[in-house]
Amino acid sequence: MSSARERLAMSRPKEGAAGQTGSWRVFKPVVDREKCNACGLCAMYCPDAAIDKDLNVDLRFCKGCGICANECPKKAIDMVREEK
Amino acid sequence: MLKCTSACAGCSDSLALRYVLKAAGPDTVMVVPACCTSVIQGIYPNTAFNVPVYNIAFGAAAACASGMSNAFRAAGKKTNVIVYAGDGGTLDIGIQAMSGAFERGTDFLYICYDNEAYGNTGMQRSGGTPMGAKTTTTPTGKTDAKKDIDAIIAAHDPPYMATACAAYPQDIFKKVQKALTFRGPTFLHILAPCPPGWRYPTEKSVEIGKLAVKTGMWVLYEREYGKVTIGPQSKAAMKKPLPLEEYLSPQGRFKGIDPKIVEILKQRIAKNYQRLAAEEEASA
Numbered sequence: 001m002s003s004a005r006e007r008l009a010m011s012r013p014k015e016g017a018a019g020q021t022g023s024w025r026v027f028k029p030v031v032d033r034e035k036c037n038a039c040g041l042c043a044m045y046c047p048d049a050a051i052d053k054d055l056n057v058d059l060r061f062c063k064g065c066g067i068c069a070n071e072c073p074k075k076a077i078d079m080v081r082e083e084k
Numbered sequence: 085m086l087k088c089t090s091a092c093a094g095c096s097d098s099l100a101l102r103y104v105l106k107a108a109g110p111d112t113v114m115v116v117p118a119c120c121t122s123v124i125q126g127i128y129p130n131t132a133f134n135v136p137v138y139n140i141a142f143g144a145a146a147a148c149a150s151g152m153s154n155a156f157r158a159a160g161k162k163t164n165v166i167v168y169a170g171d172g173g174t175l176d177i178g179i180q181a182m183s184g185a186f187e188r189g190t191d192f193l194y195i196c197y198d199n200e201a202y203g204n205t206g207m208q209r210s211g212g213t214p215m216g217a218k219t220t221t222t223p224t225g226k227t228d229a230k231k232d233i234d235a236i237i238a239a240h241d242p243p244y245m246a247t248a249c250a251a252y253p254q255d256i257f258k259k260v261q262k263a264l265t266f267r268g269p270t271f272l273h274i275l276a277p278c279p280p281g282w283r284y285p286t287e288k289s290v291e292i293g294k295l296a297v298k299t300g301m302w303v304l305y306e307r308e309y310g311k312v313t314i315g316p317q318s319k320a321a322m323k324k325p326l327p328l329e330e331y332l333s334p335q336g337r338f339k340g341i342d343p344k345i346v347e348i349l350k351q352r353i354a355k356n357y358q359r360l361a362a363e364e365e366a367s368a
Contacts, residue, residue, distance in 0.1 A: 013134045017126025018090030025093075044253060045290050047091065047099040065094030065279075066287030079287075 016061065021048070025064030027079035029057050035076035042068035042077060089124040089132040094286030096250035096276045096293060097197050098124055101168070103253045104195060105135065107260035112164040113138065113152060117145035117178060119170030120204045121197075142177045145169050146185035146194060153192045164264050165192040171212035172202045175233050186240040186269045193263050193270045196233065197250070199278035207281040214301070215352075216345040217337045219281075225341060229352065237271045238307060245271040246306040251293025252317065255304065262306075275302045283336025292334065297321055299331040300353040303360060312364040322357050 011017075029042075036055065043051040050062040057068075069077040091098040097120055105112070114137045116122050122139050126132045140148045145167045153165040169178055174196035182194060201219050202208040209219040211231040218225050237245050243266045248256045256274060263270040277292040279285065284292060296302040297317050304315030314322070328350055332338040 009128075011125070011128050011131035013086055013132070014126075014130040015086045017086065017130035017132040019127075021090070045099065047095050047102070047289070048089065049102060063093035065289070066285070067094055067290055070287040071290050 020060050021063050022060045025059075025062060025082055027064050027066060028059060028082050029062065029064070029066070029068055030078045030080050031055065031057065032076045032078065035074045037074055037076075039073065041071050041073065045071050086132050086134055090126055091120070091124045092278075092280055092286075094279045094289045095120075095124075096278070096289045097121065097199065099253060099289070100197055100248075100250040100256055100274050100276055103256045104166070104168070104260050105133070107257045108135075108164050108166060108193075108264060110135065111162065112166060113156075115140060115145050115149045115152065115165065115167045117167075117169050117173040118142045118204070119168075119173050120199070121168050121170070123204060142173055143181055145173060145178055146182040146190075146192075149192045149194075150185040150188060150190040153190050157191060167192065167194045169194070169196055170203070171196060171198040171200060172210045174198075175211035175231050179236075183236075183240065186237065186242055186271075189268050191267055191269070193260070193272065195260075195272045195274065197274045197276040199276045199281060200230070201278075201281055203278050203281045207278075215349060216341045218339070219337065225345065234273055237273075240269070241310065242271055243268045244306070244308050245273075247273045247275070247302070247304055249275045249293045249297055249302055249304060250277065251290045251297070252304070255315065255317075259306070281337070283339075284334050288334060292331070295326065295331040295334075298326045299328050300325050300357060301328070301331055301349075303356060305360060305364075311367045312360060314360055314364055322361070325353075328353065 045067050048061055050058045066079050069079050089098050112135045116137055116139050149165050149167045156163045198212050200212045201210050207219045208221045209226055213226045214230045216225045244263050246259045248259050259272055263272055277289050298321050300321055304318045306313045
């Protein structure tokens with residue numbers, strides 16, 4: 001990557017390109033570890049990849065759509081109103 | 085694709101896109117015409133995509149990809165060229181460039197993610213909007229049927245084409261990987277439910293996508309050198325379809341739909357099933 005390339009007006013890949021979208025959230029997902037059987041369906045269906053391999057929700061980026069709670073076969077995820 | 089795009093909450097396009105880019109790998113160039121995906125990239129100077137993206141005018145995506153692919157092949161590179169266009173950019177505005185690229189036998193993958201309206205500009209009617217659906221330009225429900233783009237593509241006789249649904253991400257992954265192994269134009273049509281446009285709660289995105297397949301509004305199949313294979317999900321739906329009302333009732337865009345139109349939709353589903361089953365039988 002030459003210095004001439006560096007000056008080009010181009011966008012570069014970055015996590016959180018649209019800012020911290022967690023602020024859009026109204027309901028946040030709370031995982032009940034007792035009920036969870038770690039099937040990983042929530043991570044598979046998350047449109048924003050905000051759930052990692054260990055099934056921790058990244059609340060900086062989670063938009064609170066609730067697909068994870070809806071698709072969880074064990075109903076281990078609750079959507080709780082965000083308190084601010 | 086990196087975490088956190090500017091897609092709406094519950095966007096099934098970004099869900100599908102994640103798996104498309106995962107399957108395509110790092111040696112990929114995307115061509116994106118005006119559509120939701122050009123918004124999802126984020127705000128300058130950052131982008132959520134970890135591959136080069138070429139943003140281009142609505143009608144020119146396939147033409148641009150055609151030249152790009154030829155240049156890569158001439159330089160001896162095997163870079164995947166993927167067009168990721170919405171239903172407006174495929175069914176309506178981009179169709180002539182796409183048809184041309186398919187006719188020339190360009191080595192690329194054309195993906196149409198279909199949210200059945202111009203979602204980015206505020207849900208105006210497109211050629212992909214199904215009959216009876218309300219959009220901002222058809223407030224009483226669309227009176228015309230959805231354009232069958234898959235039949236149009238099939239007429240170009242590409243080596244591989246398939247339909248997929250964002251509710252089955254593993255299926256998308258497999259189909260994209262398979263499509264990229266072919267030399268020549270390949271096509272993938274993904275149904276992408278859109279929470280604000282179809283007017284249903286965001287958490288139902290995946291559920292609605294599955295219902296579309298289970299009720300038969302959307303059929304998953306592959307066409308490989310003319311040989312049709314209907315996907316297992318749609319095979320199960322053909323044997324025991326769910327009533328169409330289960331798909332229509334959660335969606336605000338079908339609120340107050342005329343029972344006559346529901347009847348027409350049901351007939352079209354039955355006809356579509358028959359046609360595909362016959363094609364599968366004939367090509368087996």
